[in-house]
Structures are given as structure tokens and as C-alpha cells.
Amino acid sequence: MSQKRPPADVYFFGTCLIDVFQPQAGLDAVTLIEREGVRVHYPDAQSCCGQPAYTSGEVAAARRVARAQLDLFPEAWPIVVPSGSCAGMMKHHWPTLFAGTPDEARAKEVAGRIVEFADFLLNTLDWQPTDLGQPLTLAVHTSCSARREMNTHVNGWALIDRLANVKRVVHEREAECCGFGGVFSVRHPDIAGAMVADKAAALKDSGAAQFVTADCGCMMNINGKLAKDGDTFAGEHLATFLLKRTGGAA
Amino acid sequence: MNEATLTYYPSRDFKANARAALADSNLRASFRGAMDFLMGKRAAQFPDAHELAELRKLGEAIRQKSLAKLPELLEQLEAKLTENGVTVHWAETTEEANAIVHGLIAAKGGKLAVKGKSMVSEETELNHYLEARGMTAIESDMGEYIVQLAGEKPSHIIMPAIHKTRADIARLFSEHIPGTPYTEDVDALIQIGRQALRQMYVSADVGISGVNFAIAETGTLCLVENEGNGRMCTTVPDMHIAITGIEKVIEKLSDVVPLYSLLTRSATGQPVTTYFNMISGPRRPGEKDGPREVHLVLLDNGRSQAYSDEQLRKTLQCIRCGACMNHCPVYTRIGGHAYGTVYPGPIGEIISPHMLGLENTVDLPTASSLCGACGEVCPVKIPIPEMLMRLREESVRDPHEKVAHPLRGQGAGVDKEVKLAWRLWTGLYSKPGYYRLFGWAATRLRGLTPRHQLGWTQNHVPMKPAPKTLHELMRERRKETGR
Structure with missing residues (x-):
């Protein structure tokens, strides 16, 4: 393992979707990290990484919203983000977004401290859980950003594989996109609908009792589709699942 | 024939x-x-x-x-x-x-x-x-x-x-x-x-x-x-x-x-x-x-046109293998004809605007979830998602704005209502006070969540805010734990 010495303090960037729609997932991630003895600081002035505007071509809007986040992390602590695509935006796209502006150096410095939640739990904290749950078969959906931009999909698998009573199954075309893509799912609902229908079916057909994902956008996309179809099969955020399996808050 | x-x-x-x-x-x-x-x-x-x-x-x-x-x-x-x-x-x-x-x-x-x-x-x-x-x-x-x-x-x-x-x-x-x-x-x-x-x-x-x-x-x-x-x-x-x-x-x-x-x-x-x-x-x-x-x-x-722009020039690296199409979750589902262009799929989305103008291809750069599968398999490493985002930027750019290398059809995707929505979004999300107020209001008024939310509710149940935002939950938590 390449784990570093765990830091005493970290920042937590909750992301806008988690803030308004799935706050429990954020809270569960914070609880898991604090249970490992790390102090979590949540800057109250945070909102969004700017990704929705950035991927829509509204670069100036993205820059304004992202700039409002740059001052929120004054200490040199890692910034943990419980969503692969937001982490990818902050780590890989902020330097480009601010290139040639007076904020470039600051954006790069902040970007350098971004760490995706599963990556942090596994590689920095070397999380060693005691699984208290019943035997369960589980499918995992990894966001495309986590997989292709952050290369952190293996971390989610590794964390789950540390749970003694959980059997992780692979679903058909696991590497394929769920069809969320932010504004894409609103702008091209026919195509996005076909994609999420296939993803939901593949997850269900995997034989798993439920699925987990570490990306709130994908989760709302897949769960929203399943609920629309009146399905009881559903997914949870990875943090929520890991916390439940290991006894909740300390 | x-x-x-x-x-x-x-x-x-x-x-x-x-x-x-x-x-x-x-x-x-x-x-x-x-x-x-x-x-x-x-x-x-x-x-x-x-x-x-x-x-x-x-x-x-x-x-x-x-x-x-x-x-x-x-x-x-x-x-x-x-x-x-x-x-x-x-x-x-x-x-x-x-x-x-x-x-x-x-x-x-x-x-x-x-x-x-x-x-x-x-x-x-x-x-x-x-x-x-x-x-x-x-x-x-x-x-x-x-x-x-x-x-x-x-x-x-x-x-x-x-x-x-x-x-x-x-x-x-x-x-x-x-x-x-x-x-x-x-x-x-x-x-x-x-x-x-x-x-x-x-x-x-x-x-x-x-x-x-x-x-x-x-x-x-x-x-x-x-x-x-x-x-x-x-x-x-x-x-x-x-x-x-x-x-x-x-x-x-x-x-x-x-x-x-x-x-x-x-x-x-x-x-x-x-x-x-x-x-x-x-x-x-x-x-x-x-x-x-x-x-x-x-x-x-x-x-x-693609050549004159340093970033978009990468489009021309293409050796026409078609791997981006084969791996594209959009192309795989709609096939080549739907694109209406000679080159379909991801490479078509980034090259057609140069051939036909953004005014004739405005939907193409948006027809991607930016999943990155195309860029991952491209044998000559064209950063296709990056090109797509750049073309989206050019298609919503003010058509009168002077830029070094204007693309044919610059601003073809400008929609006044959408522009207004982004301005509103920027105002809310770049000012912490407004944003917290927005979060508070959205969660308190969650009972009034619209049943129809543009294209979203075609495939999903409506997006409904939680009873409290993470901002509020974290504030409560700080009070409880004293940090």
C-alpha cells in the first residue's frame, strides 16, 4: 500500500447535488472520516465546482462560480470530495479554467489538494473495517469521471472487498456510462433515457440486492429512473453503505 | 440511384x-x-x-x-x-x-x-x-x-x-x-x-x-x-x-x-x-x-479552420479508425445516420462543425455525456471530450464577440432563456449568502417541487430537495459536537 500518514485535518467539499438533494450521503462521508480520527472542516460558504456550466460551454459562468470556492481552503489540508465528477472538475479542469487569469496559481494549488472520497478512505486512511452486516450481493456503478479522469474506480471496489460479508458482482458493460452527463440528460432525454434504462437493467440483472456508487449525479440518474418505473431496486452512495455496514457513527 | x-x-x-x-x-x-x-x-x-x-x-x-x-x-x-x-x-x-x-x-x-x-x-x-x-x-x-x-x-x-x-x-x-x-x-x-x-x-x-x-x-x-x-x-x-x-x-x-x-x-x-x-x-x-x-x-x-486554432487542430490528428464510434454509448444506440453527417459519432461531432458550420451542426457537440470512452480508445489520443466542450463554448458564444479564430456559426446555439438561466445560476452559486438562502428555500418548499422538470422527468421521478441541506446538517453537527 502506498498510504501516507493520515492528516489531522481535512476540508470537505460536499458538492451542490449532495447539498440539496442527498445531504445524508455527505454527512455519512464526514462521519466515516471523523471516525478514523481526522477532523473534518466544512467551509460554510461553499456551493458548486462550476461543472454544470463548464460542460455546457458557459465558461465565464463556470469561472465565476468556481472562483467563489478558491478562498475557502486556506490551510494546506487535503480537500475531500464525495463525487468523482466534481473531484475531476476541481483537480483536472480548474487549472485549465483559470489558465491565463490572476487566479491561475491559486487554482492549481487548490486543485493539487483535491482527493476523491474513496481514494482518501482507501489510500490515505487505509480504512480497515469490521463488517457487521448480513451477507449481501452488491453491484457497483463507477462514474465515468472517477474511472477515466481520476482513475479511482478501483478504490471503490477495494473498499467494498474489505467488507467480509459483501459479495461484489460485476454487471454487464460495467464501464459504460449511465447517461447522466449533467445537462446532457435534460437536453437529450431520448438518448439519455435509453442509456439509463440499459444501465438500470444491467445493475438489476447482475443478481445484486442493491448497488452503490460514489457519484451523486449517477445515483440520482439511476435511482430516478428505477423509481419512475416503480422499481424497488435502488442504489446508495458508497459512504452511506460503508457506514451502515460498519455500525454507523462511533 | x-x-x-x-x-x-x-x-x-x-x-x-x-x-x-x-x-x-x-x-x-x-x-x-x-x-x-x-x-x-x-x-x-x-x-x-x-x-x-x-x-x-x-x-x-x-x-x-x-x-x-x-x-x-x-x-x-x-x-x-x-x-x-x-x-x-x-x-x-x-x-x-x-x-x-x-x-x-x-x-x-x-x-x-x-x-x-x-x-x-x-x-x-x-x-x-x-x-x-x-x-x-x-x-x-x-x-x-x-x-x-x-x-x-x-x-x-x-x-x-x-x-x-x-x-x-x-x-x-x-x-x-x-x-x-x-x-x-x-x-x-x-x-x-x-x-x-x-x-x-x-x-x-x-x-x-x-x-x-x-x-x-x-x-x-x-x-x-x-x-x-x-x-x-x-x-x-x-x-x-x-x-x-x-x-x-x-x-x-x-x-x-x-x-x-x-x-x-x-x-x-x-x-x-x-x-x-x-x-x-x-x-x-x-x-x-x-x-x-x-x-x-x-x-x-x-x-x-480547425487547423488555425491550436486546440482544435488536434481534431485533424484523426486516422479514421472508427474506434470512437464503436465505444460511444450514444453512437451504439442511435447508429450513424441520426447524426446527418458523413462522419458520425464522436469524431463526427468534432469535425463536422468545421465542414458544415456550427449553424448546421449545433446539436452534435452536445450529443455526448462526456463519458470519455472515445478519448480513452483514440489511437492518436485526440482529447475528444475537450474538443466537444470547446465547440459547446463556441456555439454559445455571443455571435458578435471578436475572437482570434472565429468558427463558422459562432453563437449558433445561443438561446436567450438558457442564457438567462445561467446568469441566474451564476448569481446564486457565486454568492454564499444567496446560495444558502436558495438552499434553505428549496428544502423548505420541497412540497412544491414541479412535477415536470424539462427533459428530466421524461425518464425520472422529479428531483426533490431533501428536508435540510448539508450546510444546515453540518451546522447542527458543529453545535452538537462543539467543533
């Missing part, structure tokens, strides 16, 4: 085309099956991730080097080809390219052209142009031949007739090839097609082909193919006209080896193709075969 039977799929109707394609279960099954097959074949060719990574880096470097020197390499290519006895023609527009080809055939009093596969000739709609002027152009690549008989366009750049079922092809052959009985036997169908085409090589006045790589150092045109039709087209008729885009030039003979390997392995999952042709001029004195005249038409058609 008159004007009336030509099926045209304009890209302005992308959304309607996509909807129709999604509703066609046969089409979806054939694309899904074919793409799964091609993805599997490619994966089997690259068992060693390290080797693949190194080869892609090399491919990228070769293409970038070629593009960096493009003007001088084109000059060198012209000089070398001329030395070799090949006449070089330059065309800025598709109309100019077609006129050149037509003029060459007309000067010989020719009527019949037999064609090897060429996407650039699809770009110029050459067949149509020649037919409107009393000439006949017959496609000799089996897939191209099938779509030509059907009066359609290719739905994939490597496998043009991938959307056709066996029964479709059986029907086409029995209707269009005299004396052909209806059969769905694949081997029999291929034999029927080959026999029909075989006659054409002998009677054709001219052979037309594309080019995969044009080597500046030696003045050589390389042609990659599997059916042997490319070799027949370029050697049997008295005249050979090659047509290609200006970006296809590479510096050295040694550059071909890695690019060829990347191309065949990425495209069809073959270690090598059945045929690899290197054309270095017409028949020389004392030689018994080969064309007496060889011409090369070099087409721009919007490529200069």
Missing part, C-alpha cells in the same frame, strides 16, 4: 433522427451487436496496456509532428508526387474537388468510374455530382456498394452498411443485380456482389480511391483495405484519381508502421489488413500494368 432515391439525413434534425433510431429495435440490435463485436476484437489486439499506451503516445507524436509542419509537408508531398509522375490538384471546397474529378474524367471522354472506399468522396458527394453530369460511379467496397444500391449513406466510416440486415442485403441484390435469386446465404451474397463488381474494373474508364497516409518524404499514397477492390481500382483502369483531405500527409515512410498498426488494430481488430497498397506513380516505361495517369486531389473543406 437518381436524386429521388438518395436518402439524406440532415444533422439539423438530430434529435428527431435520434428518437426515430432509438425506437427501431432492429437497428439498435444490429448496432449493439456489431459494436460489441468490434470492441471485443480491438481489446484482443491490445492485451498489453503498457504497449498500447506507448504506441498511442507514438501515434499522437507522429500526427502532431505532421500537423505542426503541415504547410511544408504538403509542398514536399506535391514536389515528390510530381517527380513520381502524379499530378496534384488542390481543392478548397467540395464543389471544387468534384469539378476537378469530373474534369479529369471528361477530358478522357470517360463515363464510368469504379471507386474504392473513400470517406472524402462521401464528404463531397462525388457520386451524386458525377451522376448529375451523365457519368456513373460504382462503389466497389462491398459495404459501400450495398449502401449505394439502397440509395443511402454510410452509417459507419469503416463498416458503411453495418445498419443493414442480411435480409435487407438479399432483397437489394435480388432487386438491383439482374438475374440474381433471393438468398440470405452470406457467402453466396458476397460472391454475387463480387461477380457484379468484377465486370466493372475492366469496363471502367477511371478508378477512384481514398488515401490513408500520404508520405511526403517519398511521394507515396498508402491505401489500407481488406477486399482487394482498392488494388483493382487503382491498377486496372487507365486512370487513377485519389482524393483525400490535406491532413492525411505524414512526414516519413517510417511513420507509416506505427500508424498502420494502430489503425488496423483499433478499427477492425486486425493485426494487419489483407491488402496494404503503396502507390508511387503511374505505369513506368516497360511495365505491363498499372494506370497510365495518376492524380491526387487534396481537399480542405473546413480543415483549415
